[in-house]
Amino acid sequence: MHAQQVSPTAWYVQGVSELGSPANQNFISNAGFVVTPAGVVLIDALGSPALAKRLVAEIKKVTPLPITHVLVTHYHADHIYGLQVFKDMGAKIVAHRAALIYLNSDTARLRMEASREQLAPWIDENTRLLAPDAWIDADQDLLLGGVLFQARTVGPAHTPEDLAFYMPSEKVLFAGDLVFRSRIPFVGQADSRHWITALDQLLAFDAGVIVPGHGPLSKDARHDMQQTREYLVYLRTTMSRAAEAMEPFDEAYKNTDWSQFAHLPLFRLANRMNAYNTYLLMEHEAK
Numbered sequence: 001m002h003a004q005q006v007s008p009t010a011w012y013v014q015g016v017s018e019l020g021s022p023a024n025q026n027f028i029s030n031a032g033f034v035v036t037p038a039g040v041v042l043i044d045a046l047g048s049p050a051l052a053k054r055l056v057a058e059i060k061k062v063t064p065l066p067i068t069h070v071l072v073t074h075y076h077a078d079h080i081y082g083l084q085v086f087k088d089m090g091a092k093i094v095a096h097r098a099a100l101i102y103l104n105s106d107t108a109r110l111r112m113e114a115s116r117e118q119l120a121p122w123i124d125e126n127t128r129l130l131a132p133d134a135w136i137d138a139d140q141d142l143l144l145g146g147v148l149f150q151a152r153t154v155g156p157a158h159t160p161e162d163l164a165f166y167m168p169s170e171k172v173l174f175a176g177d178l179v180f181r182s183r184i185p186f187v188g189q190a191d192s193r194h195w196i197t198a199l200d201q202l203l204a205f206d207a208g209v210i211v212p213g214h215g216p217l218s219k220d221a222r223h224d225m226q227q228t229r230e231y232l233v234y235l236r237t238t239m240s241r242a243a244e245a246m247e248p249f250d251e252a253y254k255n256t257d258w259s260q261f262a263h264l265p266l267f268r269l270a271n272r273m274n275a276y277n278t279y280l281l282m283e284h285e286a287k
């Protein structure tokens with residue numbers, strides 16, 4: 001793990017393009033941080049307490065100031081299992097209220113149980129889910145340590161509680177998992193129609209740099225948002241055509257030309273599932 005500078009006061013650490021495993025300590029997502037005059041504002045908490053501690057060490061190389069806030073882009077395991085480390089250091093956790101759905105869900109409980117087995121010893125019985133200290137319900141401007149962060153409620157897209165944070169003073173956009181770079185997005189149960197709308201909302205910002213939820217930062221913000229957008233539109237177009245024609249999924253998948261995305265990492269792992277979920281979603285939307 002190595003903190004890379006994004007702008008005069010912003011930094012990030014970049015997770016690997018892999019699935020979470022004991023070997024990578026679940027370091028498969030990014031976290032960003034901004035050094036304000038009053039302390040460090042963190043964006044996302046990484047995927048295990050051990051990683052969070054390594055991030056604290058990276059931050060200490062940059063500034064002696066305390067970590068005052070953690071802004072959570074969404075409650076997926078790889079972005080939140082490190083939260084307890086920062087909370088124990090006195091940081092305030094900020095997230096969208098829709099995270100309550102996840103926090104109270106069987107999905108969250110089962111995921112934690114599974115992670116304790118699959119990601120041992122990095123996730124264990126001491127790893128806990130933490131609710132936010134402050135809730136965001138709507139688009140909101142946050143002044144943290146004198147620095148403006150524009151919180152944008154861009155869900156439900158990747159998750160119901162998606163938030164993006166824009167720092168206009170340095171034109172840095174922390175996009176969470178709304179923007180994937182250099183890998184196939186994990187679409188899961190996402191509402192791709194609203195995800196596309198949300199990307200349009202982010203395209204309206206004059207962002208110079210994007211720190212995405214996964215993959216390297218983007219200095220070509222517009223292009224990368226457009227790429228994620230294109231992938232989602234392509235999934236929806238091809239799968240809705242198939243669903244409408246009542247073409248069975250296996251056939252539809254085989255008959256679809258995936259060549260423009262096939263070179264991206266995780267294509268083999270994620271694309272078929274993304275297509276399948278989109279196929280089901282298209283059937284559902286058609287009803």
Ligand SMILES: [Zn+2]
Binds near residue numbers: 029177
């Ligand atoms: Zn993620």
